[in-house]
Structures are given as C-alpha cells and as structure tokens.
Amino acid sequence: MKKILLMLIISLSGMATAIAQTRAVYTREYSDKCLVKKAKKWLKKGEWRNGFTKADAHESVNAVDFYLQYQRNPEAWAKMFAYLQETDLLAVPKGKTPIPGTNLVLNVQDGKNDVLEKRRSESHYHTIDFQYCVKGTERFGVIDHVTSVPNDTYKPDVIHYDYDKSRTKFYDSTPDKFFIFFPGDWHIAKVANDTDDQEIRVVVVKVEYVE
Numbered sequence: 664m665k666k667i668l669l670m671l672i673i674s675l676s677g678m679a680t681a682i683a684q685t686r687a688v689y690t691r692e693y694s695d696k697c698l699v700k701k702a703k704k705w706l707k708k709g710e711w712r713n714g715f716t717k718a719d720a721h722e723s724v725n726a727v728d729f730y731l732q733y734q735r736n737p738e739a740w741a742k743m744f745a746y747l748q749e750t751d752l753l754a755v756p757k758g759k760t761p762i763p764g765t766n767l768v769l770n771v772q773d774g775k776n777d778v779l780e781k782r783r784s785e786s787h788y789h790t791i792d793f794q795y796c797v798k799g800t801e802r803f804g805v806i807d808h809v810t811s812v813p814n815d816t817y818k819p820d821v822i823h824y825d826y827d828k829s830r831t832k833f834y835d836s837t838p839d840k841f842f843i844f845f846p847g848d849w850h851i852a853k854v855a856n857d858t859d860d861q862e863i864r865v866v867v868v869k870v871e872y873v874e
Contacts, residue, residue: 691847702730715744735873799863804851
C-alpha cells in the first residue's frame with residue numbers, strides 16, 4: 664500500500680510539474696506573420712480612431728482580431744469611436760443608450776470592483792466586449808486557455824470557466840486605455856485593485872463578431 668501511495672504521489676507531482684511547464688495561451692494566435700505585422704502597424708498608425716483621442720488600445724488587445732473585425736464591420740466601429748469622442752462619458756446617464764446610426768448600445772455602469780473570488784470569468788462566442796473605464800481603476804483578469812475548463816453550459820452569449828489563478832494575467836484599466844475582449848479572450852471584469860478606491864464608471868459596447 665505504501666508503495667502504491669508513493670507511486671501515486673510521484674505521478675501527481677509529475678502531472679503538476681507538466682502543467683506548470685505548459686505554455687499558457689491567453690488569446691487567439693495567428694501563424695501568418697505578414698498578417699500579424701500588418702495588423703500591428705495598422706493599430707499603431709491609428710487608422711481605426713475616426714477622431715477618437717481620449718484613450719489608446721491597451722497592450723493586451725489582440726491586434727489581428729481588432730484589424731480583421733474592423734475591416735469586416737468598419738461602419739459600426741467608426742461610428743462607435745466617433746460617438747465615444749463626441750460624448751461626455753462622465754455626464755451621460757448610467758444604463759443603456761443607443762449609438763445613433765448603428766445597432767450598437769452604450770452600456771454605462773457605475774459600480775465597484777470586488778474581490779477576485781466573487782467575480783466570474785467569461786467569454787462570448789458571437790459578440791466582442793469593448794470596455795473602457797472612464798473613472799477610477801478597474802482590474803481585469805485574463806485566464807489561460809490550456810488549464811481553464813467551462814463550469815457550466817453555454818447560455819447565449821456567455822460561458823464561464825474554472826481557472827488557475829496562478830496562470831492568470833491581471834491588468835489595471837484606467838481612463839487612458841481601453842480594452843477589447845474578442846471570443847478568444849477569456850476574461851474577468853471588475854476585480855478589486857490594490858488601492859483604497861474601488862468605485863468605477865465603465866462604458867461597455869457589445870460589437871458583433873463577424874466570421
């Protein structure tokens with residue numbers, strides 16, 4: 664019995680080591696180097712802005728996904744950025760406001776960050792989350808695809824995961840940066856940051872993911 668237990672412990676230890684050494688995956692990866700280079704150049708040049716100067720894309724934004732989705736749905740993206748630039752996002756009432764000339768809706772949320780254990784991870788199949796914290800500091804978690812597993816059934820349009828906290832990346836969102844979560848970005852929103860101020864105002868726009 665002792666020998667069996669020892670073998671089991673060694674086996675589990677080996678599995679844990681193998682998982683720890685597995686390369687983590689946090690977003691969709693593209694093998695076309697020319698496409699990746701073109702997308703990064705497009706993002707840096709700011710061809711997507713349509714006059715929007717309030718914030719830049721956070722470094723975690725998948726440049727290729729952003730580039731491809733913008734090309735497939737340019738009018739919606741352009742009008743969204745123009746609206747965000749022209750609108751006083753601190754004065755607009757909380758709740759949902761249609762963005763003129765589009766089927767997009769600006770969802771203004773006033774709330775508080777909470778401890779990680781009370782926040783749920785999620786991803787979406789058919790929509791993209793454009794998230795912009797216009798007041799305060801919101802912390803996001805981005806979870807690893809390799810070691811995360813769904814913990815419930817898909818409910819249009821969201822699914823949740825069990826994940827390994829030690830393999831999760833955390834980013835702080837402030838008013839000088841916006842985040843975009845594509846279907847390949849499994850994320851956790853409104854996680855408590857390291858300051859005493861957890862009050863935030865966030866604007867969220869759901870954009871259709873175009874195949």
